[in-house]
Amino acid sequence: MRVGLVCPYTWDVPGGVQQHVSDLAEALMELGHEVSVLTPCDSATDLPGHIVPAGRAVPVPYNGSVARLAFGLRAANRVRRWIRDGGFDVLHVHEPAAPSLSLLACWVADGPIVATFHTCNPRSRAMAASAGMLQTALEKVNGSIAVSEAARKTMVEHLGGDAVLIPNGVWVRRYAHADPLPGWPGPGGALGFLGRMDEPRKGLGVLVDAFNELGRRRPGLRLLIAGPGDAAQVRARIDADLRDRVTILGRVSDADKVRLYHSVDLFCAPNLGGESFGIILTEAMAAGATVLASDIPAFRQVLRDGTAGTLFPVGDAHALAQQAEKLLDDPGRRAELSRAARRAVRAYDWPAVAADVVRVYEAVVPAGVGGLVGARTER
Amino acid sequence: MTEVLIAVCTLLVLLSVSFYLSWRASRLDRLHSRLETAQAALDAALARRGAVVGELAASGVLGPAASVLLSDAAARARRAEDRAEREVAESNLSRVLRAVLAECDAVPDHGDLLAETYAAARHVHIARRFYNDTVTAIHTARSSRLVGALHLAGHARLPTYFEMDDEPPEPLDQRWPDSTASGE
Numbered sequence: 001m002r003v004g005l006v007c008p009y010t011w012d013v014p015g016g017v018q019q020h021v022s023d024l025a026e027a028l029m030e031l032g033h034e035v036s037v038l039t040p041c042d043s044a045t046d047l048p049g050h051i052v053p054a055g056r057a058v059p060v061p062y063n064g065s066v067a068r069l070a071f072g073l074r075a076a077n078r079v080r081r082w083i084r085d086g087g088f089d090v091l092h093v094h095e096p097a098a099p100s101l102s103l104l105a106c107w108v109a110d111g112p113i114v115a116t117f118h119t120c121n122p123r124s125r126a127m128a129a130s131a132g133m134l135q136t137a138l139e140k141v142n143g144s145i146a147v148s149e150a151a152r153k154t155m156v157e158h159l160g161g162d163a164v165l166i167p168n169g170v171w172v173r174r175y176a177h178a179d180p181l182p183g184w185p186g187p188g189g190a191l192g193f194l195g196r197m198d199e200p201r202k203g204l205g206v207l208v209d210a211f212n213e214l215g216r217r218r219p220g221l222r223l224l225i226a227g228p229g230d231a232a233q234v235r236a237r238i239d240a241d242l243r244d245r246v247t248i249l250g251r252v253s254d255a256d257k258v259r260l261y262h263s264v265d266l267f268c269a270p271n272l273g274g275e276s277f278g279i280i281l282t283e284a285m286a287a288g289a290t291v292l293a294s295d296i297p298a299f300r301q302v303l304r305d306g307t308a309g310t311l312f313p314v315g316d317a318h319a320l321a322q323q324a325e326k327l328l329d330d331p332g333r334r335a336e337l338s339r340a341a342r343r344a345v346r347a348y349d350w351p352a353v354a355a356d357v358v359r360v361y362e363a364v365v366p367a368g369v370g371g372l373v374g375a376r377t378e379r
Numbered sequence: 380m381t382e383v384l385i386a387v388c389t390l391l392v393l394l395s396v397s398f399y400l401s402w403r404a405s406r407l408d409r410l411h412s413r414l415e416t417a418q419a420a421l422d423a424a425l426a427r428r429g430a431v432v433g434e435l436a437a438s439g440v441l442g443p444a445a446s447v448l449l450s451d452a453a454a455r456a457r458r459a460e461d462r463a464e465r466e467v468a469e470s471n472l473s474r475v476l477r478a479v480l481a482e483c484d485a486v487p488d489h490g491d492l493l494a495e496t497y498a499a500a501r502h503v504h505i506a507r508r509f510y511n512d513t514v515t516a517i518h519t520a521r522s523s524r525l526v527g528a529l530h531l532a533g534h535a536r537l538p539t540y541f542e543m544d545d546e547p548p549e550p551l552d553q554r555w556p557d558s559t560a561s562g563e
Contacts, residue, residue, distance in 0.1 A: 112416075139406060139516055142413055143509040160519060161512045164505050359498065363420045363506045 004088035007039035008100035010057035010068040017118050027354035038082050040070035054078045069100040076104045083375040090361045091373045106137035111373030112364040116145040117155040142364035150276035169353035175258050175286035184263035188220015189328045192264030197229025203270030208237045209317035215242040226252045261287035269293035278302045282348045285341035290334040308344035404531045410517050411535050417510040424506040428499040429453050440489045445479045470544035480548040500547035507545050514538045
């Protein structure tokens with residue numbers, strides 16, 4: 001199939017949607033499909049051949065923050081030209097509710113359209129206010145995908161209709177093997193954390209409290225932390241006599257991220273909520289880490305009700321410490337959970353996820369009803 | 380002079396009203412053709428699932444009892460005549476498929492056929508969701524008074540939801556780690 005993907009956010013800035021589109025494009029091409037990605041982009045140099053820049057994105061205030069979007073008639077014309085030249089069997093727009101390229105593509109295109117909804121925000125003012133205007137464009141979407149149950153709920157509440165659930169993918173093979181960081185995990189056991197240190201909802205505070213409790217009982221236990229944020233602030237929360245057993249790496253490269261998952265006996269995800277999916281968990285699972293995560297709906301789903309990783313009550317540092325202790329003392333159970341995690345994460349492997357997306361394409365382009373995506377002429 | 384102005388204004392109003400109405404009508408028209416496509420996709424997905432299940436039953440991989448259950452359910456789904464009967468029969472096929480596949484915990488060497496069965500069941504789930512989504516969109520569009528009063532929808536029947544249990548069986552590659560391990 002020839003697939004046209006539209007990314008509404010600028011390619012130069014890293015982000016969840018951009019990463020998703022980039023990985024999906026790669027996975028689709030691996031499955032033998034032809035892909036072209038249209039995206040706003042400031043610097044058109046060094047782009048792979050299938051990425052088509054649609055010009056500069058403009059920073060504008062939208063939905064409570066400043067987003068870099070492409071809109072306006074010039075952008076619409078670029079979309080129109082790209083669709084005409086593309087000869088696509090199906091057009092796949094991402095986050096069509098954002099006032100950017102994806103919405104323009106829905107306006108302009110004639111033919112099979114698939115849309116993926118990423119946002120999960122129960123009170124998206126922007127989406128609620130513009131629902132009426134979006135309706136006309138979204139009526140043309142033949143099938144919608146939501147990346148999480150939360151995203152699906154947001155979409156259903158604001159725009160009506162329904163979507164199939166296809167989760168975010170992870171490149172399992174890129175995480176499967178890596179050398180641990182030098183000296184890790186060590187004989188006394190090691191706990192790991194990855195995520196923004198200064199974002200309270202990531203729950204690092206809960207893990208630190210648990211470590212303060214557990215470190216006293218287990219003299220060799222160490223804690224490895226990676227992620228952006230203020231390290232000094234985190235150190236201040238750790239009991240003074242335990243501080244030398246905590247290593248804070250700060251922001252790490254992708255390669256070191258993979259190594260971190262392989263460097264600890266237990267990977268902890270103590271999030272307090274606000275997580276719609278749990279990409280970090282699927283990455284850790286792909287690396288075969290034993291996962292200890294808080295019992296929020298997104299994590300419970302990814303960990304298959306606690307069979308592919310252990311769950312503890314949200315925000316309960318004492319429970320975290322107890323569960324961690326039990327697992328640290330039971331290497332057999334850890335190995336079992338690691339195997340279960342590697343098996344469960346196959347559902348999130350990009351080749352499998354992309355194959356499911358192709359099923360969606362096939363559902364909107366039934367055999368024999370062929371016909372390429374066209375573009376309406378200017379009025 | 381004023382007469383001319385009034386005439387021009389009336390003409391403009393009439394023109395824009397007719398443009399607006401034809402735009403609304405074309406939106407409805409597009410929705411109805413989207414429904415036709417969705418219906419075709421749903422029919423195709425159900426037919427394909429029936430065929431794959433028939434093949435699975437005939438292969439005998441799952442044992443004679445399961446094969447009888449599968450071919451019976453598939454045959455009933457195929458023979459169902461009206462919509463209501465079809466909804467029940469297809470739902471039963473989903474249930475039988477789930478029950479039968481959940482029971483079989485050995486690693487059969489027919490991984491391809493099982494993977495195809497899962498894919499066909501997933502196709503049904505996707506196609507039905509898109510069909511019902513389109514029905515919702517048409518209901519919303521036709522609930523407007525303007526559309527009703529002016530018969531913008533023409534003679535098209537108000538579509539109804541396709542109600543069925545379409546939950547696919549447990550993904551196979553997670554239950555039989557070695558049968559489809561390479562993910563080809």
